[in-house]
Amino acid sequence: MREVEQHSAIKTEEQDAEFQRLLENDEAISEALQKTVQLQAAELKELRTLRHKYQEQARELEELRKKVMASPSEESKHGEWVQQPCRHDRLDARQALVDFVRPWTNSEPDGSALQEPTASHVEEIVLEAGHANAIVRDHRKRAFIVPHCLSALKKIHGLHNTCIFYYRDFKELRVHGTTLFDDNIGHVVIVLPPVEPLRSWIPMVRAVSMWVAIGCIVYLVAGPRTIDDDAWYRVAAQARNHVNSFVHAHPQYQRQLVDKLPTVAGAAYRGFPSFAIAALESQDDIIPERNARLFYTVCARQLAHLVTLEPLPSKGACTQGVNQPYPLVKEGRIEKRRLRKQAQKLKKKIASAPCPAMP
Structure with a gap:
C-alpha cells in the first residue's frame, strides 16, 4: 500500500513539474507574440504615415497639373506660337503619376482599405481607349x-x-x-x-x-x-x-x-x-x-x-500577266498594244489632214 502511495506521489510531482514547464513556455510564447504584435503595429503606423505623405504629394501634383493645363503660358498670351506636347508626352506624364500613386491605393496589411486618393481618376484616363487610339494616330x-x-x-x-x-x-x-x-x-x-x-x-x-x-x-x-x-x-x-x-x-x-x-x-x-x-x-x-x-x-x-x-x-499588275508566272513582255502583249496605238494615231493623223487641191 505504501508503495502505491509513493508511486502516486511521484507521478503527481512529475505532472506538477510538467505543468509548470508548460506554463513557463506559454508565458515565453505570449511575450514573443506581444513583441511581434508591437513591431507590426509600429510598422503599420509607419506605413500609414507614409501613405498620408504620398497622398499629399499626389494631391499637390494633381493640382499643379490642373493649373498647368488650365492656364495658358506666358508666350501664348502675347500671341506667340507655342508648340504643344503631343498626346504621347501627356500620357507619359499621367502614367508616371499613376505609377507614383498606385502602390498606395491597395489595402493595408491589417486588411482595411485605404481612402481613395484624389489622383485615382488619372488611371481611368490612362486606360481610356480614346487616348490609346490617339497615340496610334500620332505615332503611326x-x-x-x-x-x-x-x-x-x-x-x-x-x-x-x-x-x-x-x-x-x-x-x-x-x-x-x-x-x-x-x-x-x-x-x-x-x-x-x-x-x-x-x-x-x-x-x-x-x-x-x-x-x-x-x-x-x-x-x-x-x-x-x-x-x-x-x-x-x-x-x-x-x-x-x-x-x-x-x-x-x-x-x-x-x-x-x-x-x-x-x-x-x-x-x-x-x-x-x-x-x-x-x-x-x-x-x-x-x-x-x-x-x-x-x-x-x-x-x-x-x-x-x-x-x-x-x-x-507586291509589284504592279502591269508587269505581270493574268494568271501567268512571267511578265507580259514575254507574251508579246506590250509590243502589240504599242503598235496598235501607233496605228490609231496614224489613222487619226491621215483623217485630219487636209485634202490636196484638185488640178
Whole structure:
C-alpha cells in the first residue's frame, strides 16, 4: 500500500513539474507574440504615415497639373506660337503619376482599405481607349533607315506609313530640312552599314538622341554582310559602344533603345536578316530589289514581337500577266498594244489632214 502511495506521489510531482514547464513556455510564447504584435503595429503606423505623405504629394501634383493645363503660358498670351506636347508626352506624364500613386491605393496589411486618393481618376484616363487610339494616330509611321547598298527599297512605291531613307554616310542623317524627325514617326529601324564608316559616328548618335527625345523607339539592326566578317562584327561593336555612351549620359532613354546586333564577335543568330541574302563582295555593291525585299521581310519577322512593320506591296499588275508566272513582255502583249496605238494615231493623223487641191 505504501508503495502505491509513493508511486502516486511521484507521478503527481512529475505532472506538477510538467505543468509548470508548460506554463513557463506559454508565458515565453505570449511575450514573443506581444513583441511581434508591437513591431507590426509600429510598422503599420509607419506605413500609414507614409501613405498620408504620398497622398499629399499626389494631391499637390494633381493640382499643379490642373493649373498647368488650365492656364495658358506666358508666350501664348502675347500671341506667340507655342508648340504643344503631343498626346504621347501627356500620357507619359499621367502614367508616371499613376505609377507614383498606385502602390498606395491597395489595402493595408491589417486588411482595411485605404481612402481613395484624389489622383485615382488619372488611371481611368490612362486606360481610356480614346487616348490609346490617339497615340496610334500620332505615332503611326515607321522610319526604315538603310545603307546605300539597300537603296533598291527606295524604288518601292505604295508604302503609306513607312518612310524609307538610305544614306551613304551618317552625316546625311541631318536634323534640319528632313521629314525623318516628324511627330508622326513612332518607330525607327536603323540598319547599320556593311563596314565601319570612315567618318565619325557622332551624326548617328545625334539622330538617335533626337528620335528618342521626341518619343520614338529606335531599333538597331545589323546590315548586310561583306566577305570580311570581322568588319561586320566591328560595326556592331562600335555602334553598341557609342549608343551605350549616350545611354550612360541619359539613362531615362534606355527603354526606348532596342539592340538587335550580334553580341559576340564570331557568333551571331542565324535568324538575322543579314544571313537571308548573299554576302557582298564590296560595300559599294547594290543589292537587287528581290534580295532587298527579302531583307526587309526577314527584318520585319525579327522585330515582329516588338513592332509591326508595314508589308511591302507586291509589284504592279502591269508587269505581270493574268494568271501567268512571267511578265507580259514575254507574251508579246506590250509590243502589240504599242503598235496598235501607233496605228490609231496614224489613222487619226491621215483623217485630219487636209485634202490636196484638185488640178
